[in-house]
Amino acid sequence: MSIQTLVESPAATKSAFSSATFDEYVMSTYGRFPLALVRGEGSRVWDAEGREYLDFVAGIATCTLGHAHPALVEAVTNQIKTLHHVSNLYYIPQQGQLAQWLVEHSCADKAFFCNSGAEANEGAIKLARKYAHTVLGIQEPVIITAHASFHGRTLATITATGQPKYQQNFDPLMPGFQYVPYNDIPALEAAIAQIDTGERRVAAILLEALQGEGGVRPGDLAYFQRVREICTAKGILLILDEVQVGMARSGKLWGYENLGIEPDIFTSAKGLGGGIPIGAMLCKQFCDVFKPGDHASTFGGNPFVCAAALAVCQTLEKENILANVQARGEQLRAGLKAIALKYPDLITEVRGWGLINGLELNAEAALTSTEVIKAAISEGLLIVPAGPKVLRFVPPLIVTAEEIAQALLALERAIAQAIK
Ligand SMILES: *Cc1c(COP(=O)(O)O)cnc(C)c1O
Numbered sequence: 001m002s003i004q005t006l007v008e009s010p011a012a013t014k015s016a017f018s019s020a021t022f023d024e025y026v027m028s029t030y031g032r033f034p035l036a037l038v039r040g041e042g043s044r045v046w047d048a049e050g051r052e053y054l055d056f057v058a059g060i061a062t063c064t065l066g067h068a069h070p071a072l073v074e075a076v077t078n079q080i081k082t083l084h085h086v087s088n089l090y091y092i093p094q095q096g097q098l099a100q101w102l103v104e105h106s107c108a109d110k111a112f113f114c115n116s117g118a119e120a121n122e123g124a125i126k127l128a129r130k131y132a133h134t135v136l137g138i139q140e141p142v143i144i145t146a147h148a149s150f151h152g153r154t155l156a157t158i159t160a161t162g163q164p165k166y167q168q169n170f171d172p173l174m175p176g177f178q179y180v181p182y183n184d185i186p187a188l189e190a191a192i193a194q195i196d197t198g199e200r201r202v203a204a205i206l207l208e209a210l211q212g213e214g215g216v217r218p219g220d221l222a223y224f225q226r227v228r229e230i231c232t233a234k235g236i237l238l239i240l241d242e243v244q245v246g247m248a249r250s251g252k253l254w255g256y257e258n259l260g261i262e263p264d265i266f267t268s269a270k271g272l273g274g275g276i277p278i279g280a281m282l283c284k285q286f287c288d289v290f291k292p293g294d295h296a297s298t299f300g301g302n303p304f305v306c307a308a309a310l311a312v313c314q315t316l317e318k319e320n321i322l323a324n325v326q327a328r329g330e331q332l333r334a335g336l337k338a339i340a341l342k343y344p345d346l347i348t349e350v351r352g353w354g355l356i357n358g359l360e361l362n363a364e365a366a367l368t369s370t371e372v373i374k375a376a377i378s379e380g381l382l383i384v385p386a387g388p389k390v391l392r393f394v395p396p397l398i399v400t401a402e403e404i405a406q407a408l409l410a411l412e413r414a415i416a417q418a419i420k
Pocket residue numbers: 115116117118119121150151152153208212213241242243244245269270
């Protein structure tokens with residue numbers, strides 16, 4: 001590539017972008033929509049052609065404060081000018097402050113920082129296994145996870161993910177995982193009874209409080225209460241993957257607060273840094289089974305990402321964003337339900353918590369979520385699928401009432417266009 005291309009002014013990006021050139025050099029691991037986004041502000045983004053979109057994807061439930069939020073811009077700008085990366089060989093004050101905020105605002109006692117959701121879940125799996133071996137004396141620990149779950153793309157986390165499509169051709173998978181249907185107590189009890197024989201025992205149950213990628217399926221209150229009782233009675237660790245639903249997206253700070261229970265370990269990532277890559281694994285006091293040298297990350301919790309996450313946390317409180325998530329969530333679900341009533345043959349269900357909501361298309365209908373999403377893009381609305389038949393709505397948590405209303409109108413136009 002010539003230097004000339006690199007120093008072009010922002011205005012020139014309009015003509016500079018070519019998807020053919022992009023595809024020539026970047027691996028084709030993603031199915032991409034034909035759109036290059038170059039600028040954002042609040043809940044809006046603009047493409048290379050200057051077209052404006054309402055962003056109800058938010059980097060897939062990640063841009064908590066939307067785009068270019070002044071608090072985030074100020075925090076990362078100040079931090080990168082001062083000190084952006086050192087190493088966990090030394091104390092990192094911002095990491096300590098972030099851990100303190102998270103512990104004071106959750107059921108956890110301590111935090112470990114990494115860079116992504118999959119990595120946070122890897123940390124939780126390692127911690128659960130070490131606890132099983134050294135505290136519970138289990139020789140072959142098993143972790144139970146749910147069908148239709150999603151826990152990441154590393155080898156351990158695709159194994160934990162109860163969806164064969166993510167595992168195919170990547171075998172051999174990791175030993176020590178078993179799957180059960182979600183929200184089904186008899187199936188869980190049967191699985192535990194079947195596993196717990198001699199050396200092989202259930203060490204942990206790993207679940208999402210609301211299954212995000214698996215179709216926006218909220219956990220049942222009664223199910224999770226019983227899971228908690230079973231775990232407590234049997235000394236099984238309850239690990240909740242809060243990577244997508246946590247950090248205020250559900251209308252509570254953590255998804256588990258909607259279920260009236262507390263996990264022993266939980267993980268966070270997507271919304272935590274507001275779009276700056278950071279993951280966290282949080283745990284109750286027994287996390288001290290991890291000793292120096294047991295687990296580490298070069299980038300994990302560096303000053304830059306922690307300053308970003310701290311700004312997100314403090315802004316959530318300062319701007320009372322939870323109240324907005326609850327009100328805008330109600331508005332969005334009411335609007336989606338009204339649309340569903342107009343298309344009873346096409347739309348079978350609207351469900352979700354706070355600002356993570358799904359609209360399920362009839363499995364019998366020919367229309368797929370991708371077709372509706374393409375029509376929505378042409379109407380100026382970005383949304384993301386959660387499987388072939390579910391449309392997912394995960395806007396920034398600062399989205400306004402007016403923007404929700406505009407998105408609903410755009411969605412109606414998109415559906416009308418897609419069914420033609
Ligand atoms: C996105 C997601 C992950 C994986 O996070 P990455 O940052 O992509 O590794 C794990 N669990 C859940 C519930 C997720 O939604």
